[in-house]
Amino acid sequence: MKNFGLALILLFSLASFSQTTTFIVLRHAEKADNTKDPNLSADGLTRAVELRKTLSPISVEAIYATPFNRTKQTVTPLATEKKMAITEYPVNKPYAELVNELLDTYRGKTVVIVGHSNTVPELLKVLSNNTFNINISENQFDNLFVVTLTNGKQPEVAPMKYGKSTP
Template sequence: MNVPMNRFLILAVLTLGGCATPRPDTGGNADALTFVVVRHAEKAIDDPEDPALTEAGRQRAQRLARLLADAPVVAVYATEFRRTRETGQPTADTHHLPVSAYFSRGPAAESAAHWRRDHDHGTVLIVGHSNTVPDLVAALSGQAATPMPETEYDRVTRIRFDAEGSARVDITRY
């Protein structure tokens, strides 16, 4: 009698498991890993070495925070420059997180390996520069990335990893 009952339980579990309803994806569900890579928002000319954001840049940073408000953001990274920190700060504030620094001139592969090692779920925001974002996207995804002109501020690249670790890259605007 135990053998047929065990078979019944196994069959029931397998059948019900196939009926599970997936959660909606709002930029990455809590069980998946998604990297969101953006360039800093529009920069001012107030400081030739470390400029702040313009008013338009501050508004763009707020739009980014609204875009990621419902995502399960677990970390925010920005380079050592003020414009990247100011771009990531509203998102960090929304999710009660610090903005963690990474070295802008460091090898993209090293940063990507660090982030992949430290994060296995959730959404990770990375704010870079026009000359670093494509390399970071390529290093994280293992796929070629489109160069970014100096005039482009609105590209949002999402790198989503499936259960097997394969990356899917989606580019949108904000």
């Protein structure tokens, strides 16, 4: 009986060691104007609903956004549906530090992170161990990146699209 208990402990240890953590990373939806902290435009609000529909069947443990209206509004429909709070993260925080904190807290779970055209590529570099590089133009809003991190394996990045296509 002791051996069976030891085998179970070993099995659970190995299972938790190889857990996959998933990050869904995207840029905010279309903004209404070019002011310092704009709200989403009508197209952006529609895209936010499309994001909710796209991610609705997925179990999400946490939702992160920068402290700007456009990022928070992009994930508000999803957060409302999932009955979750949106956690703000500062854009000037080193991304390696942010990723390590998220892995410490949400290992084996799924986290949604919304950023900007200049921050999403940097975050993806950190998450992929510098194996994934992308530029996001100022008028591109339909990209969604699914990053899977499994212990002992190279990170995988799956670029996807959601909502109405943008150039």
